[in-house]
Amino acid sequence: MVKIVEKRQLTPITKLYRVYAPLIAKAARAGQFVIVRVREGGERIPLTITDYDRDSGLLTIVVQEVGATTRRLGELQQGEEILDMVGPLGEAPDIPSGGHIVGVGGGYGSAALLCLMRELKDRGENTTIIMGAREKDLLILSDELNEICDHVEICTDDGSAGFKGFVTERLQQMIDGGPPGPPDYVIAIGPMAMMRAVEKTTRAAGIANAASLDPLMIDGTGMCGGCRVTVGGETRFACVDGPFFDAHEVDFDEAVSRSKMYVKQEQKAAACQRSAAGAA
Amino acid sequence: MPVKRADKTPMPVREANLRAHDFEEVNEGYCFAHAMFEAERCLRCQDPVCIDGCPVRVPIADFMHAVAAGDMPKAAELLRTANPLAAICGRVCPQEAQCEANCHMTKRFGPVAIGHLERYVSDWEMEQPINDEVAKPWRDEKIAIVGSGPSGLVCAGELARMGYTVTVFEALHAPGGVLRYGIPEFRLPNSILDWEIQSLERLGVEFVNNVIIGKTLKLEQLFGEMGYKAIFIGTGAGLPKFMGIPGESLNGVYSANEFLTRINLMQAFDFPRSETPLSVGKRVAVIGSGNTAMDAVRSALRLGAEHAMVVYRRSENEMTARIEEYEHAIEEGVEFHWLTNPIEVLGEDGWVTGLKCLRMELGEPDESGRARPVPIEGSEFIFPVDNVVLSIGTRPNPLLHKATPELKTHSWGGLLVDERQVETTVHRVYAGGDAVTGAATVILAAGAGKRAAEAIHADLSVDREKSATN
Structure with a gap:
């Protein structure tokens, strides 16, 4: 407990x-x-x-x-x-020193970047976080991240705060030389679709990119193999080998497909939960 | 007919067509009359070689005498002293390859049902009133047990009986290791495991769940700030092997570990009341032929599979499952495809649709001494299936030795131990069970746990004397 x-x-x-x-x-x-x-x-x-x-x-x-x-x-x-x-x-990621390190967080992913960005800041790195949400009210921990990162770039789909558009568009602007400057290393944490889009952007620009994968898992110690992902053509377990992998090597199609394995059952469980709540 | 010439008393079992749809225990257990009759079949051999077949050397002859005399307290005492997990081993031991293989009755009439009687006496013991008092350790030394599978449970129990303060650390949210997440309820009910664990708690053993040694705590913390004097590693062989064939990451493909853990530990059979889902289709192929494969295929049947199949590249003769599990599986309607080697999992839209296989024939013996299966040219064919469950073995989990580089292993991952087969390459860190041997049986793990407990006691006694003289 x-x-x-x-x-x-x-x-x-x-x-x-x-x-x-x-x-x-x-x-x-x-x-x-x-x-x-x-x-x-x-x-x-x-x-x-x-x-x-x-x-x-x-x-x-x-x-x-x-x-x-x-x-x-x-x-x-x-x-x-x-x-x-x-x-x-899981293992803490091994992020190379020097250069401009950019964290890209989508939704709750910004929260996952918090202590990682602070650790990098404490190491003396030049850090930027690009955080995205649908609208202003869905942005999380921007004050905390503001204290930690050298630059905080906010993106909203509707333009209610910061840049109007996706995190990848803002990332592309930076790659193209827009402030605060092109990244040397990108860390993506967020929904699978976002991480895949970030990977496409960094791949085209030849920038190193780590992604934190959160596939379905049970024990978290390597026992079930349910969290297996294909990285560089090899089967790896996100729980013990990850959660961070070289995004350019990750088979995102497979990872997305595996993340949807229980969609039907999840709907059933949610319906069951709602009816139980209704009964109460 | 004289008792000594009677056949082995069959174990009463639930009807196959009923039990194949639920997770209640298959075997019903002997009644008193069965037990008395069966124990009377024992020939009272001068040299009871059955004992040599038992990895923990249960005094089987004395045990038989006690049962035949109706002296259950004595029978239970004899059993439990030698085998602290008797209620479990009476259900899961491969007796036909151990004690019962050596029985002089085996050839003509079938062996004395040592396993069934072990279960009978343990079940009797479980029904006796218990003394709720929790024993107090009387020695100063604290000992940590890593992992609550069979070797850890036995090691903990033995050390607690010797008066040590024992803490068992478990990575999952419930203790028992493979007995909890691996073996299904229809073969080993959780209530039996719970009873064994409660008995250990009454001996003073403390269980701490949700702690992963190597992650949450390091070995040096256990020795240092936490003050443990010895550590036993019983982390088992829980890392599933995959075949490396195309399509293994399709949805609907499981390792047997994942499949069984979802069912046993997470109770996916009770979905959506229990919230862990499992996807079981109409046609399920389980690859492998060990006890785990039987557990998986019979579980699939119970979860609604219309065709639950075992696919194995060797023949029936090379099958490694207990004979009883195999027979029960056949009775329940499991289909067996021998000499069939899967080479690819086929899929559509990310989901499994089929299993491509080759027919095999047996050739010359291989390094394991078993006939080597050789593919038959042009025999490729496809099983339409909804699920594939891989049950081709497990390896020791590298998590702890990755965090503890001083802990040396064999190249295949098993922990290196000293000539006594108990102490690892780290001083006062002991190991036993599957973490040392690779995947084996409950009783071998139990034996290793017992051996380690004796070694820990001997070594700590030496340490104690040394510090007294200094």
């Missing part, structure tokens, strides 16, 4: 939790993730570590409600407990 010390509503469907998980907070490194289970009979789902504080033993996670389990998690309040949490899982 892991106690929720603080809950913040970032957007109508995105919540930030600070939980007391001293062992995980002590061992965590930027870019790693945890697996949580919310109730008996519930799924195990991976969540990226947004931040950690070794002294207080607090771990920050951000949850976007997309399925039955994340919705259930979103209902938990400050003072309540998360049934199971295990981690830190």
Whole structure:
């Protein structure tokens, strides 16, 4: 059981939790993730570590409600407990020093970039984050990221804040020499479609690009093989070999297809959850 | 007919056409009369060679005498002293290749049903009133067990009985290792495993779930700030092998580990009440012929597959599953395709549609001593299938030794141990079970856990004396 010390509503469907998980907070490194289970009979789902504080033993996670389990998690309040949490899982990414490092975060992906960008900043890197959302109200943690990164580039689909357009369009402007300058290394975290689009952009420009993959997984220790992704023609497990991979080597078509494996069942589970809520 | 000339008393089982649709236990267990009769079949050999077939050397002859005399407390005591996981081993041990293979009755009338009696006596034990008192450790030393599979459970139990403070760390949210995530309820009900774990808790063993040694905590933290004096690694062989054939990443292809974990640990059979989904179609092909393959194919049948098939490149003779599982699978309607080698998984729109195979014939023996399957030219054909489950073996998980470079392994991943077969290349870190041997049986892991407990006790006793004289 892991106690929720603080809950913040970032957007109508995105919540930030600070939980007391001293062992995980002590061992965590930027870019790693945890697996949580919310109730008996519930799924195990991976969540990226947004931040950690070794002294207080607090771990920050951000949850976007997309399925039955994340919705259930979103209902938990400050003072309540998360049934199971295990981690830190996966490997921290190995990001080369020097040059202009650009993080591209879509939706909840911006949260996943938070402690990674701070670690890079502490290392003395020149950092920029491009964060995208549909509209202004869906942008998350922009104040926190503003403190950490040298440049914060905001993109919204409707132009309600920052640049009007997709993160990839803003990225292309930078590659073409627009401020704050062309990237030497790009880290993409967000929805699979966004990471794929970022990869296309960086590939055309010949820029190194890491992507953090979050396929379906159960144990997170390499035991089930459900999170397998094809990288450079080889089968790799995102849980133990990842979550970061060279985006140019990732078979995104396959990864997207595998991420949709249980769409039907997820709809059924969601309907079941709604009718249960209705009954209550 | 005299008892000594009677055939082996068959295990009562549930009707095949009923049990093939649920996850309730297949075997019903002997009743008292069965047990008395069967124990009476024992020839009381002067030299009971059955014991030599048992990896943990259960005193089978004495045990038989106790059962035949109706002295169940004594029988249970004899059993549990030698085999702390008797209720489990009575259900999952390959007795036909161990104790029962050596029985002098085997040739003419069939062996004495040692396994069935082991189960009978353990089941009797489980029905007895329990003393709720939790034992207090009386020694100062704390010992950490990494992994709560069979070797870890046995090692923990033995050390707790010797008075040590024992903590078992488990990576998943429930203890039991492969007994929990791998073996289905119809063969080993979770209630049996829970009972074994509760018995260990009463011995004073503490279970800590959701902690991955090598990730959450490092070995040096266990020794340092946490003050453990010895560590036992029983992390098993949980890393699934894939075949490396095209199409393995199509939707609908599972490793047997994933397939069984979704069902056993995550209870996907109860979807959507339990929220972990599983996609089982009408035609399911399981590749492999071990116990795990049987567990997977029989689970597929129970989840609605109309054609649940085993596809294996060798023949029936080379099959590695327990004979009982094979027989039960046939009774339940599992289809077996021997001498059939899958070469490609075919798909459409990202989903499995078929399995392309080659017919094989047996040639000269290979390095394993078994006849080598050789492809028959031009025999390629396609099975239309909705799912493919790969059950072609597992390797030890590299997670812990990746985080602990001093922990040396064989090239295939098994942990290196000393001449006593217990201590690793790190001082006071011991290992046993599949993490050392590669995938093997519950009873061999149990034996290794017991051996390690004895070595830990001996080594810590030496350490204790040394520090007393210094």
